Amino acid sequence: MRKEKCNAVLIHVILILMAFVMIVPFLWMLLTAFKTISEATSVNPFVILPSSWKFDSFKNVWKSYNFLVLYKNTLLMIFFRVVCAVLTATMAGYAFGRMKFPGKNVAFALVMIQMMVPGQIFIIPQYVMVSKLGMLNKMFALVFPGMVTAFGTFLLKTSFQGLSKDMEEAAMVDGCNYGQRFLLIMAPLTRSAMISLGIFTAVFAFKDLMWPMIVCSESAKTTLSAALAKMQGQFSSNYPELMAAALMACLPMIVIYVIFQKQFVEGIATSGGKL
Amino acid sequence: MKRKMTKAEKTEARWCWFFIAPTMIGLVVLNFYPIINTVWQSFCETGDFGRGNTFVGLKNYIDVLSGGEFWISLWNTFKYALIEVPFSVCIALVLAVLLNRKMRGRSVYRTIYFLPMVAAPAAVAMVWKWLFNQQYGLLNHIFGTDTAWISDPKIAWVSIGIIGVWSILGYNMVLMIGGLQEIPRDYYEAASIDGATGIRQFFYVTIPLLSPTIFFIVQTRIIGALQQFDLIYMVMDTSNPALGKVETVVPVFYRYAFTYGNKGCGATFVILLLLVILALTVLCQKAEKKWVFYN
Numbered sequence: 001m002r003k004e005k006c007n008a009v010l011i012h013v014i015l016i017l018m019a020f021v022m023i024v025p026f027l028w029m030l031l032t033a034f035k036t037i038s039e040a041t042s043v044n045p046f047v048i049l050p051s052s053w054k055f056d057s058f059k060n061v062w063k064s065y066n067f068l069v070l071y072k073n074t075l076l077m078i079f080f081r082v083v084c085a086v087l088t089a090t091m092a093g094y095a096f097g098r099m100k101f102p103g104k105n106v107a108f109a110l111v112m113i114q115m116m117v118p119g120q121i122f123i124i125p126q127y128v129m130v131s132k133l134g135m136l137n138k139m140f141a142l143v144f145p146g147m148v149t150a151f152g153t154f155l156l157k158t159s160f161q162g163l164s165k166d167m168e169e170a171a172m173v174d175g176c177n178y179g180q181r182f183l184l185i186m187a188p189l190t191r192s193a194m195i196s197l198g199i200f201t202a203v204f205a206f207k208d209l210m211w212p213m214i215v216c217s218e219s220a221k222t223t224l225s226a227a228l229a230k231m232q233g234q235f236s237s238n239y240p241e242l243m244a245a246a247l248m249a250c251l252p253m254i255v256i257y258v259i260f261q262k263q264f265v266e267g268i269a270t271s272g273g274k275l
Numbered sequence: 276m277k278r279k280m281t282k283a284e285k286t287e288a289r290w291c292w293f294f295i296a297p298t299m300i301g302l303v304v305l306n307f308y309p310i311i312n313t314v315w316q317s318f319c320e321t322g323d324f325g326r327g328n329t330f331v332g333l334k335n336y337i338d339v340l341s342g343g344e345f346w347i348s349l350w351n352t353f354k355y356a357l358i359e360v361p362f363s364v365c366i367a368l369v370l371a372v373l374l375n376r377k378m379r380g381r382s383v384y385r386t387i388y389f390l391p392m393v394a395a396p397a398a399v400a401m402v403w404k405w406l407f408n409q410q411y412g413l414l415n416h417i418f419g420t421d422t423a424w425i426s427d428p429k430i431a432w433v434s435i436g437i438i439g440v441w442s443i444l445g446y447n448m449v450l451m452i453g454g455l456q457e458i459p460r461d462y463y464e465a466a467s468i469d470g471a472t473g474i475r476q477f478f479y480v481t482i483p484l485l486s487p488t489i490f491f492i493v494q495t496r497i498i499g500a501l502q503q504f505d506l507i508y509m510v511m512d513t514s515n516p517a518l519g520k521v522e523t524v525v526p527v528f529y530r531y532a533f534t535y536g537n538k539g540c541g542a543t544f545v546i547l548l549l550l551v552i553l554a555l556t557v558l559c560q561k562a563e564k565k566w567v568f569y570n
Contacts, residue, residue, distance in 0.1 A: 011373050012380075018370060019387045022441070026390065028413055029402045041411045088297040095294035095386055099287055102280075107299060114306045118552055120525055120545045124316060124538050125309035148301030178290035209397050209505045214533055228397040229509060236512075239405055246398035259395040261386045268392055269449045 033057055033244035040239045057244035065227060067248060073216075074223045075137055077200045081146035085201045086194050088148045093156025093190070094182050098168070106159075114150035123211070130215050141215035142223065146205060152197045155270060159193035160186065198241060199260075199267030206253055224249040296359050314540035328539075337542040344527060345547065351432065352523040355507075356500035358436025363443045364493055370444075371451035372481060385452075388445035396442070400509030403438045409437075425510055426454055431517035438506055441500075449482070454488030483568045490567045494559045504529065524548050 004118050018102055032040050034050040034057070041167035061067065064130075095101070122145065130141045163186065171181045219230060257264045280288070317335055319328040339345045370388065372380055391399060406413050407424035415422060424434040462484065466476050482489075504525040511518045511526075523546060532541025 007497060008378070015370070015373060015380075015384050019384055022387050022390060022445070025399070025402045025406060025441070026394075028406060029398075032405065043411060043416075046416050087302060087516070092293040092298035095291040099291045099294075100284070101288040101291035110299070110307065111471075112326060114302055116497070116544070116556075117306075117310065118549055120528060121313050121549055122306055122309040124532050124542055124545075125312040126305065127533075128312075128538075129304075134334070137476065145305055148298045148305065150306070152304060153298055161302075162554075163401075170395075178287070178294075192377060203393055206393075207395055207505075209395075209508070210529060224491075225395045225397045228395065232397075232401055232509065239411075241400055242406050243405065246395075246401045248400045250394045254390070257390070258386065261382070261389075263391065265385065265389055265449055268389075268446065269453065 013142050029243045029247050032239055033239050033247050037238060037240060039197040057240040058248065061231075061241050061248065065231060065245065069220055070222070070224050070227050070249075072202070073139070073142070073221065073226075073250070074206065077212075077223060078205050082198045082201045084143065084147045085149045086206045088151030089156045089197060090187055090194060091182070092153045093158075093160050093193075094186060097157040097160030098163075098186070099178070104248065108121075111150045111153050113211050115154065121213070127214050132233045135215075137216050137218045137221040142212060144215075145211060146201065149197070149201065149219055152201070155197055156190060156193055159190040163189050181203065182213040195263060196267040196270045200270065203253070203264075203268060313542045313545060316538055317546045319345055319539050321536065321538045326524075331539070333406035335539045336547075339540060339543045339547065345524075345544065347519065348522055348524045348527040351521055352501055352503070353502055354432050354438065355436055355521075355523055356497055358433060358504075359439035359443065359500045360493060360496045360556065362436070363440045363447050363496065364489065366440070367444050367447035367451055367492075368485075368489070371448045372477060374448070375452055385445075385449065388448055390445065391442045392446050397509050399442060400438065400506050403441075404510050407434055413414050426515050428517040428520040430517075431511070431521050435506060435510060435521055438510070439500070439503065443496065447496070450492055451488060451557045453486065454485050458484045486567045487569060490559075490563055494556070494563075497555060497559070501548065501552060501555075524551075 016264045029060075030048060031048065034053050034055075035047065036050075036056075039050055040048045092111075096104065096111075126145050130136060130144055133140075135144070165183050167189075168181055171185045176184070206223075207225065209225045209229060212223040213229060216222040216226065220226060221232070226243060228249055232242060235241065316328070318330055318332060320331045320334065321328060352481050374384055404425065407425070408416060409421065409423045412424070414420075414424065422430070425431050458481070462480050463476060465481050471479060501523075502525055507521060507523055507526045508529065510523055525548070528541050528544040528548070531537045531544060
């Protein structure tokens, strides 16, 4: 009994140490953001806690980088991508998972091929398309590559396949056509897969750096991620402001994650490494 | 096979095409046309200011393969993967085993370990760059050293690898916990009856039974590591003397295609990357047959 207790303590010590390592960068981000530049770059004595908790860096960054617009752009991009991805993937997933039609295997093979190819291969032509449409620096450009999702189609197909036949047959006997069956009976049953896909799409869109940098280079049109990259290039030595910006960019997602952590962990984990 | 479709089958097929049309049209426009276009692009030379495309055959491939940059960046990519994949997988495995029991604070630990997954890589890179700062960074202060973590060509690749491990650890761990929960308890009971305790159980029961999950994670992480962009782009300035020892394939592709506007060479880089990934996938499938235990 005593040995077991010893083990339990040891395990907690290891886990707490590791948790500390994971949290330190975030903590340091927070502490630095509240410091003055001279506090942040003081070596002797090394300053750990800021002398006062002033929001000056946050205010400066908020104003000079117009964070409100960045939040709005990022939120809208996430919203449109999630709506498009969930809608198209659920429809296609239903057809692939529960119906028969000529050409089904070929169509599904195309979905699988898309999942196996590295994403960078699409970027140059996608950029050329957006640019030819005159859509650079527009919301459309940010949403464009995320309008459909092969991975989501696959996820929803699996989810539809797992449903029992009874409900659908009952609906068929009652004279529902495919559209009604899909909309009223089957789609609501895959709610948890839809939520997973929605969270995955949102986090992926939020984290994406390369695409918004390419298509939305104007500060007022871009997303949080790409704006951070720009800021770092512009004032690379004002660490309190850089950390304040990084913190403000991450905070909303972190808060939502902490509240819905179970759904988030499941949603992202189902992605199977496609992140 | 050439029988006529019944009316019901026709209706079903029509509905199907309606359901899959948005996805299929999207995939063709956004993915399949771009694949073909990128292949074609890799045989073409882009004119000045990104204007005009002339077919030049294999010239891009010859240029890219005979120049040093592709091979160096590929070697850097492997170096990065060599740190990120084994370390993130092993640490995640240990953490998953420790967390896979009834205990206090389990979900708190999981939430903390998983946190980097929801942070923007740009922000993560910024804070690590600050932690690694030679003069004012926290790390040099804690260890009392004066290490140039990210500008010393000898160690910069390790530093980038550390950030990679830190970023992906929690994700691997969550997948491992999922795998661990599928191992039936009987195996452990049988092992205890045979006298195997903690460590032996880990090596003789957990590892073999978890090998499909481990294999899946290793494979997807290798492919993911080969596509690393954000960290290197954000942490390594263009003026950093260690850049050449760290820059992986995708950042080099980005530089060619979008900074220099040389789409031909950029396309060649991604096609070559695709080939490397395909080759590795085939290798992984071979390795799977040999090492992975399915019951």
